[in-house]
Amino acid sequence: MKKSSASKKTAASTETAANTGKAASAGAGSGGKAAAKKTSAAKKTPAATKAATGQRSAAGQRSAAGQRSAAGQRSAAGQKPAKKAAAKKAAAKKTAAKKAAPLKRQAPAKKPAVAPKKATVAVKGVAPAKTVTPASPRGESRTALVRRARRINRELAEVYPYAHPELDFENPFQLVVATVLSAQTTDLRVNQTTPALFAKYPTPEDLAAAVPEEVEEILRPTGFFRAKTRSVIGLSKALVEDFGGEVPGRLEDLVKLPGVGRKTAFVVLGNAYGRPGITVDTHFQRLVRRWRWTEETDPDKIEAAVGALFPKSDWTDLSHHVIWHGRRICHARKPACGACPIAPLCPAYGEGETDPEKAKKLLKYEKGGFPGQRLKPPQAYLDAGGKPAPPLGAG
Secondary structure, eight states: OHHHHHHHHHHHHHHHHHHHHHHHHHHHHHHHHHHHHHHHHHHHHHHHHHHHHHHHHHHHHHHHHHHHHHHHHHHHHHHHHHHHHHHHHHHHHHHHHHHHSOOOOOOOOOOOOOOOSSOSSOOTTOOOOOOOOOOOOTTOOHHHHHHHHHHHHHHHHHHOTTOOOSSOOSSHHHHHHHHHHTTTSOHHHHHHHHHHHHHHOOSHHHHHTSOHHHHHHHHGGGSSHHHHHHHHHHHHHHHHHHHTTSOOSSHHHHTTSTTOOHHHHHHHHHHHSOOOOOOOOHHHHHHHHHTTSOOOOSHHHHHHHHHTTSOGGGHHHHHHHHHHHHHHTSOSSSOOGGGOTTGGGOTTTTSSOOOHHHHHTTOOGGGGTOOOSOSSOOHHHHHTTOOOOOOTTOO
């Protein structure tokens, strides 16, 4: 029995020791785990420290940037009032300077002249203009330009139904010579000079054999008489030598004669041979530009541009209408706008005198009650109230 209890005690003590060992082992294991956790925590601490430091640095940078931005905005906001104040001061100084300076009187703005719908003054021999709406050439279509140009020609045909070449002549030879002599002088002066010339030299053969000094003395009143003497004697010789003493009826032949250009050639072709041509003289050039039929300044280009607006059959009469209007009403320096029968169609209305009574005093030749340029004008001109020009030396 005693042995049995002893053995039981021994077994109990053995279990106790075993349990103690387990506990110690468990404790040791727990302590090891704790130590391991501390070690890993210790390892993690530098990385976490770095991350935290980076975050703080970024936050600091953002904070600094925000502060600078805010400071910049405050600075800009502060500068704007300063700039505005400076601008106000400068404006105040300018205003004061303007007030101090003497004011110049400004001319009142001119009101654009408006063409009357109907003639407001009765002009002798001038038909009143028909009621039309003044046309603006700005943005004018090609069709509208053609219609306006032809309308102007029709109106002028009613005003000058007796229009004709204002040089006295009886045959093509006299016409070509008179046209050459008309350069740099008036048709009136030529008409007063040619009777003596043709009385002494009636044919190309006679003038070709003339003594230059004698011809010069006759042509002296026309101006540039020496140059003109060379031209008329030269063309007379050319007619005798190249064309049998006859004036040719072709443009290409006429322009080969001394002193004869396209203008002179078309005068001869249109009025001596009935072949259409446009005579681009100084009056024609001025008026077609005023009417804005063309912007060209070269005579040949003007001829082509205007010729394209009209049928060829109208060219000769068109030339007469335009030239007559330029000599009587639409002058170079003082156009009589207030007495113009085509004022409603003219884009240049207002360049001249618009008062009807004052404009009437600017009219010339038969429109103003004065003699014309021809000593022997056509009967139609005389029937319309025209007066022949006086001979040379008569007044």
